[in-house]
Amino acid sequence: MQVYKAFFRIIQKNRSQIAIYLVVFMVLALLLTNAYTPPQDTDFTKTRFNIAFINEDGDSELVDGLKTYLGENANLVDLPDDPQQLQDALFFRQVVYILRVPKGFTAAMLNGQEVQLEKTIVPDSPSNIYMDLLINKYLNSAQTYFAYLPGLSQDQLVDYLKVDLAEETAVTVISGSSHSANAEKSGYYFNYISYSLFAILILGVCSVMLVFNDTDLKRRNLCSPIRSATMNFQMILGNLSFAVLTWLVLISASFVMYGSYMFTTNGLLLLLNSFIFTLAALSISYLIGNLVKSRGAMSAVANVFALGTSFLSGVFVPQELLGANVLTIASFTPTYWYVKANNEIANAVSFNAGNLQSIFTSMVLVLAFGVAVLGVTLVLIKQRRVEA
Amino acid sequence: MVINVKNLVKRYGDLIALDHFNLEVQEGEILGLLGPNGSGKTTAINCILSLLKYDKGTIEIFDQPMSPDAYDIKRDVGIVMQNVAVFEELTVYENIDYFCGLYIADRQTRKKRVAEAIDFVGLNDFIKFFPKKLSGGLLRRLNIACGIAHQPKLIILDEPTVAVDPQSRNNILEGIQKLNRQGATIIYTSHYMEEVEQIASRIAIMDKGKIIAMGTNEELKKKIKSGEHINLELLNPEDLDLEAIKALPHIISAELTDHQLVVKSGRDKNNLIAILDHLKDQNIAIGKIYSEPPTLNDVFLEITGKELRD
């Protein structure tokens, strides 16, 4: 294991440089991750908006049912029906949403006519979509019942709705709690890791390969009776050990930050995904290590490659915001598939055959990428054994 | 036969670095490969070791065809490259241990061999040093230790003593002779004829990718016309008639630089008396006089018409 030993002596000699990179990248990833705060409106359990409910339609069980339903999901604030006062309440954010039930609303509903509720809102507030969603859900459910159970009394209808919507709400609440800040943040952290991993692996692997591929040392090694297969094996083993160490250091931060979340299915899949990506990144680093000829080139390639693939693949900018052309190019890099799988894992509330298949397809693609590049590298090494 | 190279041709583009190069090395000899810069010594060695592709020819080591995968051959060959090839990241000890370990797996044996190699090159005080901290000569010695630690049957040394001081150079040359006495066959390339003359049991002289003369030191010198060099210090050289000296019988050349007159005479002819008489006639006073036997440079000069050293 002479080569393996020498590999680690070289890494050891470069340890301060690698350590600096590691620390800088981890701090960077942590900063970027924590600078990101998940939008409030995804957190259903915590947010209760203040709304005003103004009823011009008189007493009807349907309207009361709506009011009760909204009251379960938001704080109802009593306000006099005075335009000036309502305006002020909105302006001072006493309420963020004013719902007005117009006269004849119940009758119109019962007749199956199209009805409009009036709303006054604070522009651009995250509450708007949420409130619209709640109201639409109630009204759509009601209309569905009218359509399919025409003989239903208002009484029964409101009871049915209560049960239905309560159930749905329950589902929403569950998804809200597991789809927590940890999921979003860990997804981001693991995306950033791809950049750090790439940069550190390229730098580490290249530092070693530059030494072993130095013409004189390479010739000297080729004079020895060590088989090329043995040489490659020890070299790959060295690279692998180095990569796994780097990976362990980088993921250790995720355990500190996200704790038990890392042991959920989401967390474990993120770990698996990042490990597979580590292998692919290593394979690419090994190829680059066998191509670059100087330390200057090494730093340049590390930066360009790590940064470039990260930008293209949606590490810094979400994939949804990137153009189709960019994504097409990105899909030729493993980073793209890694980030895609990460996002799917982080966003998944529960795992089923559908989303698991998509996630594992990405992982397999990343792995295939790594294997293909390794194959190319080994052929290259073989061809270069004898100089022209 | 330890090495048998036949009709080796190696081209770099238009340049013919090796032009039907032939070499036979017998077991137990020290073959000195002597040639000026660029004559193709390193190229020949790299081809012999299968490090370079060549255009034509056959190469056998230990009577087996040599190839990049001839691991059994490689196991018994030691190589000291012209360019120092060691790891900057490893200490002197670790470097020798690394290279020795490529050949010898057994830890105990290896430890012993490494210690012997360190003794051999006299690096005992430097085993914890990194190569960057070594002087040029010490670095060369490390390079040698890395090449010979595994005690191979065939050792190829490509100009191993460049930049080594005369004292250590002598130690190294003696060491190489000792390795040879212990049974190793040695190929030693150099453009220092003194070194080659000192240790080689047989000498091959190379020029322009070809071996132009081969034999023992004495055999080579017998092949040429010129004999000893007579050096005379002239006190009034301005009165000298150089042409008259050259016209004397058996004189091959005569050259005057400053106060030094160097006359080369034919082999086995002693012209000293005739020259002295002639100078006396010309009224030239003479200081110191000494004569030298012919050198390999004369051999080279006579065959190629140019000096071995630039």
Ligand SMILES: Nc1ncnc2c1ncn2[C@@H]1O[C@H](COP(=O)(O)OP(=O)(O)OP(=O)(O)O)[C@@H](O)[C@H]1O
């Ligand atoms: N890689 C190369 N590409 C092109 N030409 C080369 C290459 N290597 C060597 N040469 C040429 O081949 C010739 C022989 O070179 P080589 O290094 O074998 O000489 P050498 O006898 O070892 O010289 P030295 O005493 O300086 O070490 C030289 O003319 C050199 O310029």
Ligand SMILES: [Mg+2]
């Ligand atoms: Mg040379």
